[in-house]
Amino acid sequence: MSGPVQEPDRECHDEALAGVEAREGRRTSVGGLDVARVLPTKGRRTVGAWCFVDLMGPADAEQPDPMEVGPHPHIGLSTATWLLEGEALHTDSLGTEQVIRPGQLNLMTAGAGIAHAELAARPPFRGAQMWIAQPEGTRHGAAAFEHHGDLPEVEVGDATLLVFAGAVAGAASPARTDTALVGVDATLHGTRTVLPADAAFEHAVIPLDGRLKVGPEVVEPGWLVLVPAGVGELPVESQDRDARFLLLGGEPLGEEVAMWWNFVARDRDELEAAWRDWRDRTDRFGEVPSALERIEAPTPPWVRSPT
Ligand code: MN
Secondary structure, three states: OOOOOOHHHHOOOOHHHHHOEEEEOEEEEEOOEEEEEEEOEOOEOOEOOEEEEEEEOOOOOOOOOOOEEEEEEEEOEEEEEEEEEEEEEEEEOOOOEEEEOOOOEEEEEOOOOEEEEEEEEEEEEEEEEEEEEOOHHHHOOOOEEEEEOOOOEEEEOOEEEEEEEOEEOOEEOOOOOOOOEEEEEEEEOOOEEEEEOOOOOEEEEEEEEOOEEEOOEEEOOOEEEEEOOOOOEEEEEOOOOOEEEEEEEEOOOOOOOEEEOOEEEOOHHHHHHHHHHHHOOOOOOOOOOOOOOOOOOOOOOOOOOOO
8 A cells, every 4th residue: 555644544443434424414394393314315325224314303492392293104114213302102003002211112114004193292302213124025014013111231331332223242122123233322421432333234323412433523413424334343432421322233225225205115106106095095004093183195206197
């Protein structure tokens, strides 16, 4: 190798860490709640099978709007709901009614179709709504719902890891996985910790509280750091006390997903069929036990004249 060694490279113990990239999320609003959408991000649709991450709230104290998301459908994905503050009530077309609190996981798998509603039951409300794309083998299958109230915690260096999906450092979540992946809520008590990472996985680090340094990138809440596959040890640094972040990762999906509205599929025909089934109230998605108003789908932009 020739050429000058640049200063940022010298700080990267692992050469693969030079390949990390920071991306700023997009501000939007869902159900009256401020949201930072950090995935999908420009040029990147998936990290492993993780294909959507919204960070929700906290609600503006001047306008304490509860999160109210009326019945709406999904296909081809699992929704993983993770709260930092507050409580929410999940209802779905399987007949589920489940309250979720911080530290618990709601995992709803859509398969060929499911509908659900969510209501923030106790403000202030703050959390992450994540989607996991289903692989070909399960995405046409049955819908399912899991609630996990007791998830494993493990100390790694100066970090406490709450493992809600997959396994890390010997702690395994009981939650269903359709592809190899990991999902962790990490709190960093010291200034630097090296997290064990599966080198076959690509990863995303998503700050929740405090500023973090991952490889050469420094990021704050509202941002995401993409870590390429090939990294077996992931150093994370912070000057902020009790910095907190999500670590999501997984084997690259290896399939191009098509996403529109609340649907994850492989092409527009599948998306359009799901849109029609919701619009026409076929029995594909079922009824949701919720007093909230049903959310109607917009017309897909590629559909010229709805019939
Ligand atoms: Mn939903």
